[in-house]
Amino acid sequence: MLKLHHHPMSAASRFVRLVLGEYGERAELLQERTWEKRPEFLALNPAATLPVMIEDNGPPIVGATVVGEYLDETRGVFQRDRRLLPEKPIERAEVRRLTEWFLVKLDGEVTRYLVRERVLKLEMKPQEGGGSPDAAAIRAARANLKHHLRYLGWLAESRDWLAGTKLSYADLAAAAALSILDYLGEVPWDDEPAAKDWYMRVKSRPSFRPLLSERVRGLPPVHHYGELDF
Amino acid sequence: MLKLHHHPMSAASRFVRLVLGEYGERAELLQERTWEKRPEFLALNPAATLPVMIEDNGPPIVGATVVGEYLDETRGVFQRDRRLLPEKPIERAEVRRLTEWFLVKLDGEVTRYLVRERVLKLEMKPQEGGGSPDAAAIRAARANLKHHLRYLGWLAESRDWLAGTKLSYADLAAAAALSILDYLGEVPWDDEPAAKDWYMRVKSRPSFRPLLSERVRGLPPVHHYGELDF
Structure with a gap:
């Protein structure tokens, strides 16, 4: 278990x-x-x-x-x-690079800040770091997101899936982060149509369903969050 | 090649x-x-x-x-x-956890700051972020190092090598970070004798020799840096 x-x-x-x-x-x-x-x-x-x-x-x-x-x-x-990691070591290296990119770099430059400022601070007690959102942190994270979305768009345009010809950890890592940003209405999808197409493909997988039905108390998602065609 | x-x-x-x-x-x-x-x-x-x-x-x-x-x-x-990763998945997970601890967490809380403030800023041009060291950043990094050293001491006391009974990536990751901090004279070794003993064992391996003979221009290491018994 x-x-x-x-x-x-x-x-x-x-x-x-x-x-x-x-x-x-x-x-x-x-x-x-x-x-x-x-x-x-x-x-x-x-x-x-x-x-x-x-x-x-x-x-x-x-x-x-x-x-x-x-x-x-x-x-x-x-x-x-x-299998969500390829067989060849050199291909596994590319999947791992991108998985780390979305779970560490994107997280440290975008996701973590927006979640902290817009969601967690409302739940935290003052001694835990709660309080009103920091507008400068939100602005910086949004500016960083534009660069990340451009990179995502470039990957989505130049490959079938983010790390190559097959669905891999890289797609799930990117979609995991994007799904949180999308819940918060932070993703300017229209700027990057290839990224949007890719996200719709990942989002329509059965593994995604539990995430799309989840709600944060007191903070409903943007209207298209759960829709498979938006 | x-x-x-x-x-x-x-x-x-x-x-x-x-x-x-x-x-x-x-x-x-x-x-x-x-x-x-x-x-x-x-x-x-x-x-x-x-x-x-x-x-x-x-x-x-x-x-x-x-x-x-x-x-x-x-x-x-x-x-x-x-082999520097064990065979069993659950043991590999512990090696990977500690490798990440020393290369990501220790780096983000201690090593990166001390290197930046004490070494790199001297080499960087002003537009690259060069300038005089930030005393507050150095103080914070040194305070964090005490906690990390205590954890290292605890691991070294309770296990043969940091992740178990054999030398692994965890030892090399920790020793890689510690060797930089030691070069800068930042490690209060006497506070944690078990950590010191462990470091001497790793440091005496032939793989360590090239690191111990390397010098940063204009910044000699502390006198015991290259010694195998200090």
Whole structure:
């Protein structure tokens, strides 16, 4: 049995949920508010980051990249054509580069700031960092998003899927992050039609359904969030 | 033939050099000053980060984690007892967690700041971010280092090597970062004797020698930096 400590506004958590969905694996989802620094959670992961996965009460598997590799080694390897990492080392390197790009770089320049300022600060107590949103941080994140969206558009235009000819971790990582930004109405899709087409293709996969029906309390998504044709 | 774009003060670059050294691989080293944003380098890696490895004029392999996985798939797998990632997925997950801890978390909280403020700013032009060191950033990084050193000491006390019973990527990642901090005289080794013992064991490996003889122009290391018994 798999348990996944996650948060609906964590792109890294959404990435793992998509991978599990693609491989037909069920997991018990445990929502974690990392800013509360629960001692039981810190004992699982002293870095206090998400996601953390546990299989059969074993030791914690910490972080999206680490969980991704674990799932490739324990599930992906048996998936043949549906495996989300290619076979060749040099092709795997490109998938991993882009997965890191969307889960680390995009997160650190865009997603994390918009989520923090627009969502989490409303839920946090003042001593946890709560309060009114920082308009300068939001502006900076939005400016960065334009560059990232242009790169995404370029990838989507020049390849079938982001890392090559097949759906891979790179697509799920990018779509995990974009789905959060889209929930918040932050994505200027019309600027990058190829990125929009690619996102519609990923979004229509059955693995995406649970994410599209999820709601943050007090913050409904933009109207097209759950629509498969927008 | 392997080419490695690196910088002597980049922990992620040092990590890859140590892995190559352990596996007896030679690489042509190309020093990159990422802050200059050379167009030829940005074409290899638009994220402008180090390291970037190239094998036989193939596509770039970007980032320490991605290079580490590539080297495991193309070299480690043939190394038997000297392989730097264990065989079992759950043990690999622990090695990967710690590798990320030292190359990402420690880097983002300590190493990157001290290197930037104490070394790179002296080399950078004003328009590249050069100038006098920021004393507040240095103080914050030093405070963070104490926590990291305590965690390292705890790992070194409770296990033979940082991730278990064998030398692994986790040890090389930690030692890569610590060697830079040690060069700068930033490590209060006497606070954590178990961490010091562990570092002496890693430091005495032949793969470490090239790092210990390297010098940053105008900034000699602390006197014990190259000594194997300090």
